[in-house]
Amino acid sequence: MTRYEPHDALESSQPPDSGPTDARSPDEVASPHTESAKTGTMTLEDVQDVYARNAPWIDRLGWLDHLLTGRYRRRQFDSAEGRVLDVACGSGSNFRYLPEAADIVGIDISEPLIEQARAELEALDRDGTVERMDAQALEFDDDSFDTVISSFSTCTFPDQEAALREMGRVCQPDGQILLLEHGRSDNPLLARVQEWRADAHYEQSGCRLTQEPLEVVDRAGLPVAEVETAQFGRITGIVCEPPDGDHRGVDR
Numbered sequence: 001m002t003r004y005e006p007h008d009a010l011e012s013s014q015p016p017d018s019g020p021t022d023a024r025s026p027d028e029v030a031s032p033h034t035e036s037a038k039t040g041t042m043t044l045e046d047v048q049d050v051y052a053r054n055a056p057w058i059d060r061l062g063w064l065d066h067l068l069t070g071r072y073r074r075r076q077f078d079s080a081e082g083r084v085l086d087v088a089c090g091s092g093s094n095f096r097y098l099p100e101a102a103d104i105v106g107i108d109i110s111e112p113l114i115e116q117a118r119a120e121l122e123a124l125d126r127d128g129t130v131e132r133m134d135a136q137a138l139e140f141d142d143d144s145f146d147t148v149i150s151s152f153s154t155c156t157f158p159d160q161e162a163a164l165r166e167m168g169r170v171c172q173p174d175g176q177i178l179l180l181e182h183g184r185s186d187n188p189l190l191a192r193v194q195e196w197r198a199d200a201h202y203e204q205s206g207c208r209l210t211q212e213p214l215e216v217v218d219r220a221g222l223p224v225a226e227v228e229t230a231q232f233g234r235i236t237g238i239v240c241e242p243p244d245g246d247h248r249g250v251d252r
């Protein structure tokens, strides 16, 4: 298993002089169409910068997001129960689709989005908390949630596998991990358009447009129980079981 060194603190998770351009060659920096979407070269700090920049748009276009993705969120998350962790909750777009009885805990790395998520909880009059935390090194005990959910997030995690393994670690053995992801379409024409846009999109939004969500889940070693796709394979709903005892979480 790839060894992942957890960060002691979010602030110390990157070298102090690392920045959006440090990890890239001069050629890559010069061109907006780099190979970065495939390799995922953004650091956690870069991801925070991107979402600090995009937070006002995310807030303003929340209604459109609900229009386009609301039904998928509802369907994927309506079986969430008990203490529910929403990993990389962003502005809290999933909260309104969770059953009323769910006890919501959201985490994200972006301060402006965390503020929006807290406001969403308040607007919905739902109990819950939202904290700033790195999905790749969750500060929760093993088995501390009945359900772990995450939406449209693996595309942005610098270390996708570490984040997914963490979801497995904090989920109770008889709980479930519910993922809603986007990725490469199974329609060849659409996939070509995605390919064409992938690098520029990654630069703008830190999002791997052409990722293959099932391959990412497989690499992280999470057992898959159910898969559903929509929108020409662009959207994938995945139900995972927590891994068994020997395969849980990161090597600490």
Ligand SMILES: C[S@@+](CC[C@H](N)C(=O)[O-])C[C@H]1O[C@@H](n2cnc3c(N)ncnc32)[C@H](O)[C@@H]1O
Residues within 6 Å of the ligand: 044, 047, 051, 087, 088, 089, 090, 091, 092, 093, 094, 107, 108, 109, 110, 113, 133, 134, 135, 136, 150, 151, 152, 153, 156, 157, 158, 207
């Ligand atoms: C595309 S947004 C999705 C947000 C939300 N889940 C949704 O469905 O609208 C990706 C989110 O992942 C968060 N993120 C990326 N890397 C993270 C990390 N390592 N730890 C916590 N949050 C992270 C970003 O801040 C952002 O809110």
